[in-house]
Amino acid sequence: MKHILHVTSSPRGPESHSIQLGNRIVDLLLAQYPGSEVTVNDTVASNYIHLNEVHPVAYRLPEHEQTPEQKKVLISSETAVQQVMDADIIVIGVALYNFNMPSALKAWIDHIVRAGKTFSYATGKPEGLLTGKKVYLAIASNGVYSDGPMKPFDFSEPYLRFIFGFMGITDITTYRVEGAGMPGKMETALEAGLESVAV
Numbered sequence: 515m516k517h518i519l520h521v522t523s524s525p526r527g528p529e530s531h532s533i534q535l536g537n538r539i540v541d542l543l544l545a546q547y548p549g550s551e552v553t554v555n556d557t558v559a560s561n562y563i564h565l566n567e568v569h570p571v572a573y574r575l576p577e578h579e580q581t582p583e584q585k586k587v588l589i590s591s592e593t594a595v596q597q598v599m600d601a602d603i604i605v606i607g608v609a610l611y612n613f614n615m616p617s618a619l620k621a622w623i624d625h626i627v628r629a630g631k632t633f634s635y636a637t638g639k640p641e642g643l644l645t646g647k648k649v650y651l652a653i654a655s656n657g658v659y660s661d662g663p664m665k666p667f668d669f670s671e672p673y674l675r676f677i678f679g680f681m682g683i684t685d686i687t688t689y690r691v692e693g694a695g696m697p698g699k700m701e702t703a704l705e706a707g708l709e710s711v712a713v
């Protein structure tokens with residue numbers, strides 16, 4: 515039995531390739547770990563605010579020193595961090611936008627990368643605090659980025675690998691639905707991506 519967190523970033527609902535790919539990963543995980551609990555965080559609906567003048571100050575304070583206003587601003591961050599800490603497996607759907615992740619997903623990242631919670635500089639060098647977890651990336655794109663001339667231009671995957679490594683998670687597997695805008699590939703892109711999943 516595992517706690518699975520499925521984080522999505524497409525506004526396209528059931529039509530979304532990244533959500534369908536993430537769902538396939540979750541379904542196979544449920545088959546492998548019957549009785550697992552799944553929490554879905556739709557970052558488009560969650561609508562995380564851009565970090566404002568309160569966050570950098572409040573992020574540094576222990577909870578008992580935070581003002582009621584700071585506590586209120588941090589509620590969505592605290593919830594997002596707790597979801598990540600509770601999860602054994604995190605499945606992240608990425609709709610590739612402008613060669614990167616959607617800003618909704620980046621806003622979520624800005625709410626979970628927290629000193630003293632998900633990483634620490636206490637020993638003088640960065641230490642990830644999210645240990646023993648696994649991440650699956652489910653990336654959807656119209657172009658092909660797994661190989662070929664466009665490979666260097668998917669900036670979402672290397673960044674997500676880096677930032678989750680920074681928080682202590684290095685066991686990361688990527689699946690893709692790609693080429694969905696390319697004649698000759700688009701006809702089978704979704705099916706091929708879904709079929710490629712083996713957890």
Ligand SMILES: Cc1cc2nc3c(=O)[nH]c(=O)nc-3n(C[C@H](O)[C@H](O)[C@H](O)COP(=O)(O)O)c2cc1C
Pocket residue numbers: 524525526529530531532533608609610611612613614654655656657658694
């Ligand atoms: C605003 C926007 C930007 C996009 N930028 C890219 C891009 O840089 N590269 C690419 O291959 N596809 C790009 N696409 C196509 C999407 O990656 C593709 O539609 C993908 O399936 C989106 O994920 P979803 O199906 O989960 O919504 C873009 C689409 C939109 C709406």
